[in-house]
Amino acid sequence: MKYAIEVRGLVKSFGEVRALDGVDLGAAPGTVLGLLGPNGAGKTTAVRVLSTLSVPDAGSARVLGLDVVRDAAKVRERLGLTGQYAGVDAGLSGAQNLVLIARLLGASRAQAKARAHELIERFDLAHAAARPAGGYSGGMRRRLDLAASIVRRPDVLVLDEPTTGLDPTSRSGLWEVVRELVAEGTTVLLTTQYLEEADQLADSIAVIDSGRVIASGTPSQLKQAVGGLVLRMRPARPEALQQLAELADWTVGAAPRIENDEVAVPVAHPGEATAVMARVVQAGTDLAAFGLHEPTLDEVFLSLTGHRTEQKEEVAA
């Protein structure tokens, strides 16, 4: 089996709206596929088709070689879903939520309790395990939600915008858990609006807009296509501009530009920026300001489609 997730020519319409308009995707086993796009691009529809919650109009979707329509029951056995709206029961405590899922999946009472306890510890929810999930913070809810989708460790995990609305600490905590799961062999499909998130987690990225995949590749391929990272440095003394540019050119050879009072150095990865900075420190040049700038999703879109991301309502299934 080449792909754990394989989507071919997927089409799904809701009335007049073609939410998916011939989408192709592939994720090798044990890798993370990032589905990157703005609101309304069709990400959630793709997630719903893959997790057997929506039947496509045309095309096919396979999870671990199983067709999501014909073999839906078998797909459900092996897939975990963390939807965009936290699928936890607000009326139950965190622990009760996990016990319920385990019981529904066939665990005995004792097994269910043990597994719930283990997940509560792992997801740092012990202090709130007995409280109703309805009172959880956004980050806690997402963690519980993710825990619920791995109660029985899935071979394929689908995460629909898992960190939207989370603070940076909760976000990196969640990323850590996703990395652990991938290390254990889980294949992950992740939708996101954040280029940084796709970059952090995904082995390959598909950029989706208006129901079509408009670009795909590894994060670095994609970044090269849109200009990649830029290191910006502003020297304390303007006379040092030329010297900074030469230092950067000498270190990474990426044709630095002098823009106003700054030097802009295109770099392939953060390591190159560090190398330039080390050089600058070594040369003893004082900097007033510096920063590493990633292309934003908006810039990716502008570069790939020629138009900015439009804020459309996500099509509800």
Add this chain to the structure above:
Amino acid sequence: MTTATSTAATTWTTTRGPLAQAASMTARSLASIRHQPAQLVDYLMIPMMILLSITFFMGGQMMGSWQAFLDYAGPTLIAMGLFFAIVSTGLGLFADIKTGVFDRLTAMPVSRFALLAGRVAADMIKHLWALLIVGGVAFAIGYRADGGVLGVAGAAAAVMLFLFASSWSMALVGLTAKSEEQIQTWMVSLLMPLAYTSTMFVEIETLPGPVQWWARVNPLTALADTMRVLLAGETPGGEALALLGWCAAILAVFVPLSLRAYRRKLTS
């Protein structure tokens, strides 16, 4: 976040059938009572207020004294109040679906029947709780059954059976409604006329001519008549058969329709 790796076995070999899954869903519905005890009051208020207000405020005019009215209509008024409360099955399912909990459950290898039946079964337990409380109140204000404990138990069983069947119609409403208001409207436009054109608390002869025919076949008449026969300590006959027939018919229609609506709603 800790990085402890998984130690517990997470492939459970036991397969639990739809009924065991439904039991888990029932437990889930009941567990939320602990965190939101107010919902028990919701289930209780409709039957309680209907019993007390109609008995005290209207009973006297209908039968000369409220005591006489309580003897005639007390138990069936309780049944009617519980019948109106089945709307909570629709509201509960509607809320479940809206929150995204059912998205997760639907994407899991869990029987669809179990997901719906769990909700219905939990509601039955809440209705039973309300029946015991309101029944106790009726006893406290002076209701006595000639049929004794057995008669009361039989009548209670008849009510619970009918509530179980008719709750499935509210499951369908909850799965197809577009808003909570719509579900409430169903109660007013369907459940109320059904109850008021039965022998729940009026005698059939007092109804307008054309309605009398309907009142004779109305499932709630079958329920009311069965309850009266049992409470009087008599042996049930045709009315009990009519009730059983109605319950079977309601289940045969609404269980499949609810399952179909579930599929349409959650796997469209």
